Amino acid sequence: MQLDKMDENDWVYHGEGNKNLVVAHLSRVLRLLKYPAEDSENPPQSAEQAFRQIQNIVDFSSNVMSILLGEKFVHSGEVVKLPLEFVRQLSIKVQHERPGWRCDKVIDIYSGCALSLPNLTYPVLHLSTHTPPLCVEIKPKWGFLPSSKHVSKDIKSKVCRFCMYQLYKVATGKWKKRSLYCPLDLFSGNKQRMHFAIRQLIEEPQNNLKIFKGGQCIYSRKDSDDSLDLNSLLHHLRPYFLQGNNRFNCHMTNKAVLNDFIQVLMNALLSSEGREGGPVNDRHAERQSYCDASLFNKERSRQGSQGLPGDSVLSRILQTQMLDMRDIEELYPLYHRVEQHLQDFPKQRARLHIEGPYNKEFLEMLQKCPAEDDGSVEYAATKIHQYLITKTAKDCSIMVALVPSSDKEEDDEGPPPFTSLVSILDLDPKPFDSILYQLRLDQTIVSFYLQTRSALPEDSVSSHPTICAAPEKEECTLLFHPV
Ligand SMILES: O=P(O)(O)O[C@@H]1[C@@H](OP(=O)(O)O)[C@H](OP(=O)(O)O)[C@H](O)[C@H](OP(=O)(O)O)[C@H]1OP(=O)(O)O
Numbered sequence: 001m002q003l004d005k006m007d008e009n010d011w012v013y014h015g016e017g018n019k020n021l022v023v024a025h026l027s028r029v030l031r032l033l034k035y036p037a038e039d040s041e042n043p044p045q046s047a048e049q050a051f052r053q054i055q056n057i058v059d060f061s062s063n064v065m066s067i068l069l070g071e072k073f074v075h076s077g078e079v080v081k082l083p084l085e086f087v088r089q090l091s092i093k094v095q096h097e098r099p100g101w102r103c104d105k106v107i108d109i110y111s112g113c114a115l116s117l118p119n120l121t122y123p124v125l126h127l128s129t130h131t132p133p134l135c136v137e138i139k140p141k142w143g144f145l146p147s148s149k150h151v152s153k154d155i156k157s158k159v160c161r162f163c164m165y166q167l168y169k170v171a172t173g174k175w176k177k178r179s180l181y182c183p184l185d186l187f188s189g190n191k192q193r194m195h196f197a198i199r200q201l202i203e204e205p206q207n208n209l210k211i212f213k214g215g216q217c218i219y220s221r222k223d224s225d226d227s228l229d230l231n232s233l234l235h236h237l238r239p240y241f242l243q244g245n246n247r248f249n250c251h252m253t254n255k256a257v258l259n260d261f262i263q264v265l266m267n268a269l270l271s272s273e274g275r276e277g278g279p280v281n282d283r284h285a286e287r288q289s290y291c292d293a294s295l296f297n298k299e300r301s302r303q304g305s306q307g308l309p310g311d312s313v314l315s316r317i318l319q320t321q322m323l324d325m326r327d328i329e330e331l332y333p334l335y336h337r338v339e340q341h342l343q344d345f346p347k348q349r350a351r352l353h354i355e356g357p358y359n360k361e362f363l364e365m366l367q368k369c370p371a372e373d374d375g376s377v378e379y380a381a382t383k384i385h386q387y388l389i390t391k392t393a394k395d396c397s398i399m400v401a402l403v404p405s406s407d408k409e410e411d412d413e414g415p416p417p418f419t420s421l422v423s424i425l426d427l428d429p430k431p432f433d434s435i436l437y438q439l440r441l442d443q444t445i446v447s448f449y450l451q452t453r454s455a456l457p458e459d460s461v462s463s464h465p466t467i468c469a470a471p472e473k474e475e476c477t478l479l480f481h482p483v
């Protein structure tokens with residue numbers, strides 16, 4: 001990438017989240033910061049501050065998250081300086097492709113800084129074959145129930161945050177239809193529960209699932225009420241699953257294509273590349289690993305929970321999420337302690353790494369933290385940093401790139417073989433000052449769930465009656481035995 005010869009015509013809109021917009025050119029992407037639209041005339045930070053913000057993201061990803069999640073999954077990228085005219089033209093070029101609900105923010109066209117990363121939807125794997133890679137992006141969210149004694153509402157230890165939040169999101173119009181995906185099913189390591197969870201993600205992807213082919217998004221929900229074309233997805237997927245295995249016939253049903261696809265995806269999510277490491281989720285034993293709101297029929301998982309393989313991507317994310325099991329309610333008093341201290345000693349923000357940097361000293365601060373609360377501001381600040389690290393792991397995404405491979409006997413059972421490359425993205429540090437907002441949001445989610453649930457008859461919290469019922473036994477058989 002020659003930074004002085006950048007041409008906006010080479011780059012295409014690729015996607016965006018709440019804080020960044022991503023453009024792609026072959027095997028690279030540029031991730032540009034966004035600002036609230038009302039700040040578009042007066043950028044909220046200088047070019048130097050924007051550069052520092054992105055450098056912080058790189059440092060946090062490479063020095064902190066990569067160690068916890070595993071280097072093989074993490075690509076931290078590098079900060080680049082771009083010509084301002086290129087960024088301005090790019091911003092105009094991509095505007096019409098942006099989803100309406102994201103347009104409350106605009107691209108930062110003032111700093112000329114961006115994060116350059118490998119394009120994980122167009123991985124180098126692709127070069128060894130003529131078939132375009134399939135890529136599945138999953139934002140799995142919180143995979144466990146809090147067990148802290150300080151949780152004020154009992155419901156929080158029974159129903160997971162994602163499922164509770166769904167009622168609020170639908171009621172406030174963020175999404176039109178409720179998702180029946182439950183993160184605890186995905187993180188269970190139980191193949192039936194995982195299959196059910198992925199099936200629900202496909203049914204209603206919201207912002208938790210995107211599917212790419214050859215680097216282009218072929219399946220996602222762009223707006224709360226746009227139409228989803230499952231048939232078109234199946235049309236894209238079919239050729240990948242007809243190869244080999246006596247499957248030359250075109251009679252493979254849509255259900256069988258989908259089952260094979262889910263199976264291949266699950267294999268990648270559970271893959272641990274032959275490394276040792278037993279199941280890791282024993283410690284959040286069965287009692288805690290079921291969410292009462294999940295519509296997966298528990299009876300069906302009697303075959304036992306296999307647990308997540310120790311080095312699989314799901315296990316690494318779950319372990320990082322569970323590094324600090326403290327609930328936000330328990331954390332708030334510690335935040336308050338730091339806030340009070342900083343009012344009196346504002347210059348200590350740097351010493352306590354409130355806005356980073358995420359360097360060697362930051363890691364030392366985390367390691368030196370006393371086991372018990374000694375009443376110090378250092379203890380409180382470190383515990384908040386730990387919690388924020390777990391927050392990053394609760395909001396990251398997994399990208400699974402899949403390319404058909406040829407290493408399998410012709411008459412093997414099951415889906416055709418794929419080579420997979422698994423990565424984790426969106427590993428930005430969460431702001432220290434977001435704790436109060438998090439506490440309020442948590443209270444809103446929980447009280448809204450309790451109110452809505454008590455206003456409805458038992459077991460009818462779903463806004464979608466046809467999928468409220470757990471699947472029939474026969475359907476389950478079909479899901480697991482492709483024809
Ligand atoms: O708080 P949550 O769980 O709603 O997560 C936010 C996400 O909402 P979600 O529920 O996944 O739709 C939210 O995603 P969307 O904008 O809804 O796509 C962001 O990821 C946000 O992170 P950040 O503040 O931009 O760094 C996320 O905020 P934090 O992870 O910073 O709390």
Ligand SMILES: Nc1ncnc2c1ncn2[C@@H]1O[C@H](COP(=O)(O)OP(=O)(O)OP(=O)(O)O)[C@@H](O)[C@H]1O
Pocket residue numbers: 014015016017018019020021022029031117118119120121137210395397425426428
């Ligand atoms: N390295 C990458 N390769 C390919 N696609 C990427 C890459 N990084 C991001 N993307 C795409 O761009 C989208 C937005 O990126 P990202 O999730 O990092 O934005 P964000 O604003 O930080 O999100 P959030 O809303 O979670 O804060 C992703 O959902 C993904 O589809």
